[in-house]
């Protein structure tokens with residue numbers, strides 16, 4: 001997506017970190033419920049680092065993303081966190097953590113095989129009691145076409161966006177999102193951009209199956225916060241077995 005490359009500089013105007021405080025507090029509560037003692041976490045697909053801005057106040061966060069441009073944005077917001085570029089399917093930090101956190105990034109995978117690769121890699125980055133937490137926008141069971149809009153001004157610059165998510169073929173595992181951005185630069189010049197993304201759409205039993213194959217037990221936890229048109233579920237995955245089937 002252009003948003004994570006040439007338009008990355010605009011991310012804080014499209015999605016300012018202050019809009020994430022309420023949801024980050026809910027995620028923290030869920031994390032604590034499954035693992036009261038998280039000290040070190042890694043985020044896969046950390047983007048602009050908006051949830052990390054709040055979570056890092058409770059435990060250390062290592063932030064990883066495919067996009068060097070998004071990492072630069074996050075480095076400005078979270079200069080106290082380590083940032084590493086890498087694809088969450090094969091990134092190897094050579095370390096294990098109490099928590100692998102994946103928020104609003106897992107949907108870029110549209111096949112079960114890719115999801116399994118990510119889950120196996122998440123497992124590799126967890127210590128024995130570690131948990132995996134995934135926030136994905138939709139499940140097959142809950143999907144509804146949705147529109148969203150927003151954006152803010154920052155000095156002379158400003159951004160507004162409209163996004164529309166729909167499912168052109170309910171028989172496959174893919175939904176489509178179209179984005180329209182209107183941007184005003186520091187000289188007052190207004191211009192527009194369009195963007196598009198395909199997202200994976202899987203059922204809860206499919207998630208359970210993929211996670212089980214990677215050695216996790218999936219728990220679906222309802223999440224509700226202001227402005228969110230639910231139902232919305234987080235997946236908290238606890239470890240059951242090593243990938244080769246050995247029990248922990």
Ligand SMILES: C[S@@+](CC[C@H](N)C(=O)[O-])C[C@H]1O[C@@H](n2cnc3c(N)ncnc32)[C@H](O)[C@@H]1O
Nearest residue numbers: 045046047049050051066067070087088103105
């Ligand atoms: C919406 S942002 C994540 C927002 C972030 N969770 C937060 O709290 O601010 C989605 C990010 O996923 C990243 N991403 C997409 N595919 C990826 C992959 N294969 N590996 C790592 N990151 C990826 C994108 O570059 C983008 O920065």
